[in-house]
Structure formats: structure tokens, C-alpha cells
Amino acid sequence: MELFDQSLLHKYEHNQCTPEEYERVLEWFTTPEGREYLETAMTQELDSEKPDMLMSTSQAADLYQRILDTTGQEQLRHRRNRRFTGLKVAAMLSGSILLVYGGWRMFGSHRATVFQTAYGEVRTVVLPDQSVVTLNGNSTLRYAGKWDGNSNREVWVEGEAFFSIKPSAVPRSFMVHTASEMDVEVLGTSFNLVDRHGRMQVVLNSGKVKLHNSRTPEDAIIMQPGDLVEYKEQVRTKVRKNTNAQSYSSWKTNNLHFENASFAELAQLLEDTYGVTVEIRDAALLQQRFTGTVPGQQIDMLLGGLSQLFHLKVSHVDNSVIIEKETK
Template identity: 30%
Template sequence: MDQEKLYTLLTREIANELTEAEAEELQQLLQQYPHASYIREIFMKPWQETGRPASTEQLSDMQARHLQRLHASDATPRVTTEGETPVVQLAKRRWWRAAGIAAGIALLIAVGWKFIPGRTTAPQPQKSLATAKGIRSQLLLPDGSRVWLNSGSKLNYPRSFAARGPRVVELEGEAFFEIATDANRPFRVQTKAFTILVLGTSFNVRAYPQEDSAVTSLVDGAIEVQLDKNGQQKVMLRPNEKLTIPSNLFTARDNEAAVTEEQRPAIHLYKQRLTQIRDSITSETAWVKNKLAFKHLELDKVSALLEQWYGVEISFRDQQKKQLYFTGVFETNNLDEVLEALASTGSFTYTKDEKGRIWIE
């Protein structure tokens, strides 16, 4: 049952015991039950023990079974090393704490979200839009927000957003958003690198899984970039700013769950101004106007843009050519025109093999 699984995963998250696979499953369930985000926010606050929780006889049969499972999971003593606080002495307290959290979450879910504004009792049907390499697409979301989806990208979104509560979509790849303003329903874009929160604005997100960094660029309004799944670390962006972070940030921080904040390695963030090339053209958002633009970019990354833009494969016979830098703005469907313009600098040549692969020499 999805709801029972949901409060089980919420309980494990609060106890800091989620595995990477469980964290992904939890995000999917929160998409299906968006108002569970309210419950999550309530129980992620520092826990205050105010007394003994209700006994299992006072809980529903489903809750009682869940508490028994929690009790069984804490029953095995764990060995401690010198200097550590013996965890066996705290096991009973932790079990009652987890039991209380589980009971509270289960109670809210079991009664059908009765105490949550704008509740929904059924998962929101999901839709998906994917674009192949060389293809770009536009989409009007149910709330009136508009999305431009770049090539090789995928957007998951609900068929309709709940009357109240957050509007949530999932992105893999690159997209430009113009968000319809709704103060009662904040908009969230979830990627594998970060989560973006916004009320009404326009911004670009680039988070391809094969790239080593993810970038969000703000054109108008204001956005908040969450750097962890609990929303404890945030960065605010102003118009004409962009933020670059490691693309595996969420996964890396999950793997460091047992590490204290003092022991965590520093996160390398780069906040910069948008890259103006000429007139009002910025390299981060030019693709929305069907312009391919880049400024002082390595040929290695330029070739990746060309692969996505034209749906081709580009390889290097001379690896040193990857370090060449180029600036350009192109508005053409002819790849040869772009390659000829770049090669006219005399810094490299290119050929095509019988399979159509382009080789840079």
C-alpha cells in the first residue's frame, strides 16, 4: 500500500536511515501525495519529547504492526568503540521517539489527510514529455506555466496540480521555465542535483545526467536553490545570476549521512552573472530563441552542445584540441556551416566517417 510505504519512508528519513534507493522512492511518493510535504515539514522540525506515546492498543492495527517492526529493528544491540556513547542504553528512547513519529504520520495518512488544507485522496496522474537529440519542444503546464524543453531532456509533471500545496515537476536535462504566479502554490523543479523553489519568475535549468555540473540561471524574479533534500542549505539567486554546482550533490550528501557538518567537505558553488555575448543574447538562454550561443567555451563542451543541438556524434582524434576556446552565435539548421565557421580559425580540421560520425583533428 503506497500510503503505508510513504509513512514508513518518512519515519526512516527522520531517523536518518534512508538508503539512496529509498530516498528516490520517497521523492516519487511525495509527487503522488503532494500534501505529504506538509507532514514532512512538521516532523522534520527538532523533536521534543513530551511524555510517553500512546500504547499500541490505542493505535490502529496498521500502526501497531508498524511499531512492532520498528521495535524489532532496534532490538539487536550494536557494538560501540571506546569513547562512544553506548547505543544500547538509548535504544528504548529512540524506539519510543520513532514510534511516536510513525504513529503521528500514520494517523494523518490513515484519516485521509483530513487536517491538511487542499488535501487529495488519490495520487495525481503523471505525464511525461521527452525530447530526442536535435529536437526542442514547448509545453503549457496545467497551471498556465510555460516550459521550453531542450534536446535530450525529459520533464515529468502531473496532469493537474492540486488546488493547494506545491506544484512539483521533475527535470532531467535542460529547460526554460516561465512560471505562472500563485502565492498559495509555490512551484518546485526537482533535479538530481538540486531543487528550485519559486512563486513566479523565468529561469533556466541545465542538469544533464552525463555532465559533471548542473546550472540554474535566473532571468527574472527570484528563486531559491535547495542544495540538500531536507532544504536546510539554500542559495538565493537574483536576476541575471547563475549558480553552478556538482551534478551529483544530492547523492554525495546522502552517502555522507553519518558525517557531522564539521566533517563534511566544502561544497564548491559558483555564482556568476549571466554570460552576455552581444545585444540581449545570453549563452544560457539563447537556445529558447533557437540560437546556439557560447562564449569562451572549450571545444570539448562546444562539441557536446553540437551533439545535442544537431543529434550527431563528435569525437576527437587529437585530444589537445579539446582545450581550444571559442565564442559564437549561430542561427542555422546546417551543422556544416557551424563547423566550417569554427574551423576557419585554422585551429583544427574535421572529417566525417562512413557512419556520419564527425572527427576533430
């Protein structure tokens, strides 16, 4: 039997999967290897039979049928139908198979609502708790489909987003998970977050947030308004105090503000946000840094602003952008 990702199965068993990971596990359960894994787990549980954990036969049968319906285990059901009767069904469902049911139930409650922006698109999303997220171009926001009044609020972000978090009437945290495996924990605040290419940056506008990951909780950092913190591959590389926080989210108002930025950073931003390929033909430009604000609603408007502000020759043909020094 082919071994599935054991760390992912461990996360599944302890209800720690993201919505995408839950879906991946449940899809694996429909493969021959997944069915064999389930059958082995069920057989082991049948042999152990723990009477103190039994549920009623009717409850057990109902739960098992829902598992079959969800994971498509019809072949498994027919093969083992004669054995899943009476107390043996209840015993089996009391243990290992409840892991499957728990995953089925958690997957249902974690089924993700997904918003994805196109290149150059800015979109505003209102979350179930009335918090507001503004997505920059080429960015994705996911959150569990059901938020009740007592559970913590969790979202997953890839790309760039600005968060305006509504304080909760009852104590419950708001957690932003990133592809870089860094988490942003907030209660009521607003901040800009970028997470691309293993680089994660948070600029705090108001309130207070805590940055951490599960592997090194001792390295958590508490941010105050005006702070900028940047990580690369989960290692903190930059901390700034008293920044102009609003300039980092100027893209929300169709402007792009650059502060001591390099042209290499500019090229990466254009590729990530607008989906173009950028070539900087003058190597000397890569060493230069600049500060300024240009309109960013449309890429041609942005490129025209860059050309005028920094005296550049900028060519945009099809999906390619060429930047070079303007010749006199």
C-alpha cells in the same frame, strides 16, 4: 523475505516519493515479497486493533477492494477473505493498510504527465497553471497529472529546459526537482536550467529563485537576475554575477552561444543534445577556449558554422563527428 529499499518505503509512508518511486513501490507490492510484506503489516495491525481509529465496515471494505484492484492482490484477498470481516476489517484499514491506500491515492494524483524530446528537438510545453517550459534536445519533463488551485506546483526535469513561470494568484511555490537532487524554488520568474552528468547549472533571467537540497538546507542560495550558479555532484562550484543570461538560452531561438567555452564542453554538448559521438583529434584544441554564436537548428548547420567561425575541419559521417584543425 527479501528486503525492499527501506529508505524508499519510508518516503512512501510519508508521501515523499516521486511519481516514478510511487510506481516502483506499488509494483513491488505485486511481487511475492511485497505481498508478504503487506500481509505481515496487516496481521500486526489486526492484532493491535485501535477502536478509536475505526471507520465503518462498508467504507473499509470499499477502500480495501480498491487497493486490491490497484495492486493486483487477488491471491492475498482470497487467502485472507474470511478474516477481513466486521470490526477487524475496519481496524485493519484504520492503520497499516491505509498506508497502501494513501499510496494508491497519491499515486493516482501524482501519475506523471511526461514530455521527452528527441536529439536535436526543441519543444514548448504549457503547464496546467499556464507556465511555459521549453525543452532542449534529449530532455525530459515530468509533472503530476493533477494540480489543484491550492497545492504547490512541482515538476521533474532531466536535461536542459527554459522556464517561464506564471505568478500564482494565491501564495504557492513552484518547485523544479532535478536528477542531481538539487531543487529550484520559484514564485514567478524565468531561468535556464541544465542538469546532465551530475552537473546542474541555473542562469536566472528575471525574478528570484532559491536553490537548495533537503540534505543541506543551510547551503541554500538566493539568485538575482543575471546570476549563474553551477553545482557538480551537489557541491557548488561556480557563481557568476551579471552574466548575459539570454545567451545561455539562445538555443530556444535555434542559435547556440558559447562564452569562453572549451572544445571539451562543445563535444559534450553535441553528444548530449544531438546524440552523436564526437572525437577531437587535435589534443591542442582541448585546451583552447572560444566565444561566438552559431546556428543550431540542425546539426549539419551547426557544424558548418563551427567550421567557418573557428577555422576547423569537421567531418560528420553517420553518427560520428570528427573535429580537427584545418590544414592549410
